[in-house]
Amino acid sequence: WHQTPASGAIAAKESEWKIVISADRHIAGDVTFDLANRGTIPHEFLVVATDKTAEELLADVDATTNRIDEENLDVVDEQPEYGAGTTAELTLTLPVGHYVVMCNIEGHYKNGMYADLNITERPDGVVVERTPPPAPVPAVGAISGTETEWAIEISTDLHEAGLTTFNLTNAGSMPHEFLVVRSEKTAEELLADVDAATSRIDEELLDVLDEQPEYSPGTPGQVTVNLTPGHYVVMCNIAGHYQQGMYADLEITEPVAATGNIAGTEAEWKIELDSYTHVAGEMTFNLTNGGTIPHEFLVVRSSKTASQLLADVDAATARIDEEMLNVIDEQPEYAPGVPGLLTITLKPGHYVVMCNIAGHYQQGMYADFTVVK
Known part of the structure; x- marks a missing residue:
């Protein structure tokens, strides 16, 4: 226990199955958490205002979901899941009170991924208002x-x-x-x-x-x-x-049409983009093969949706005959862990991005993509 409240950044190390913070007392105001995932799997980092101690909150873990229902938590802010071996930073404003920092991924809290944090009064007597709750961010994709x-x-x-x-x-x-x-x-x-x-x-x-x-x-x-x-x-x-x-x-x-580069990840068996709507003109797809086998990335102009194109998969070849597709451009097959890059100019309309290697499309490697004026 630290008798003198900290005033600088708090280092927080997450691993299986604990969260270790460099200070369990901090003065009210802006608090920065320097986060490090020292484990072997993804973790998250939530800052929760609560009258209960971290151990008392164990009673709130749902036996079915193995996590705490966040509708019942006063989450001030959070660092979403971040990968093993990576770092992150979370800055927020905390008034006087008791908090629990936690990872609430299924099974992680009850295994010990929590720590208590007490925020104390400022020496100058200034009353601090907490960070306003983050605005909800609409999801994109499937x-x-x-x-x-x-x-x-x-x-x-x-x-x-x-x-x-x-x-x-x-x-x-x-x-x-x-x-x-x-x-x-x-x-x-x-x-x-x-x-x-x-x-x-x-x-x-x-x-x-x-x-x-x-x-x-x-x-x-x-x-x-x-x-x-x-x-x-x-x-x-x-x-x-x-x-x-x-x-x-x-x-x-309302959709927010992207104007910059688009990040895309391919893996077995899906394609995920960080935006599925883009303003017409030149755009670059920054691609990652996050799978275990080679993939490709085709941009196809189509009046059919990605789901409707499933009917065009040939039973003999397990792929769509590209003579039937309006392929604008593509990133040819690229290996796992290797980046891909495709710069292309697209007019307004509907497109499907896909991997058309035998068997891949019918397994789910496609996404609808809309280009607007």
Whole structure:
């Protein structure tokens, strides 16, 4: 224990399974955490204002998720997951009070990744206001969805507008469906519309944009839909399922069109970009093969969505005949761990970026990409 409160940066080292901080007392004001992941797996670093000690919070770890529900935590700010062997810096303003710093990735907190931090009064008596909560950042790219009895969990409840793919898993023990509904009502408000006779909502009353029809347990599902700004509810409307809790709210915001370089990562079996909407003109894709085998990166102008192009995969070759594609340009096959670079000029329209090596596209190595004026 440090008897004299620190006033400089706090060094924080994370590893399996502990967080070690260089000071457990600090004067109120701006506090910088110099973070180092000394472990072998990714970690995160949350600063939580709480009256409970770090050990008392162990009782709040959910037995099902092996983490603390962050809806129940007063998170001041955080460093999202960062890789093993990497460093990060987090600066925030902390008033007098008790805090717990933690890693809340599944299983990490209960294994010991936490530390108490006390913030004390300033010698000059200045009263400090805490860092305002960070504005939520809309997600981009595909949304993962899992359906079980009786819940729907989606990877984000805030997403940019545009062509959006839901990659679905039925992790339950019976068939489910997945409807994307535009609605001014919240998911809970729609409970009042469940018909007592049919135990479902009359879909004539719903603005259903698209759906994944009933699909069996253990099987994947997928639906791609063009979402404009507004409020949506995703749901399973099989008799009895909605009223049991199979719904989730989703907010869609205006897209932010990128103007600079685009970072892209390819791995088995996905392509992820840091932006899926870009202003027309010259742009550069800075690519990383984060997989274990070679990949390629094609930019294809297409009136079809990436999901619709799955129907064009040839069963014999397990790839799409590129004679049928309007390939603008490509990064040829490049090895794992090797960077790729593709500079290209694109007009407004819809594109699909893909890896078309045999078997790769049908496994999920594609993404929709929109170019605007």
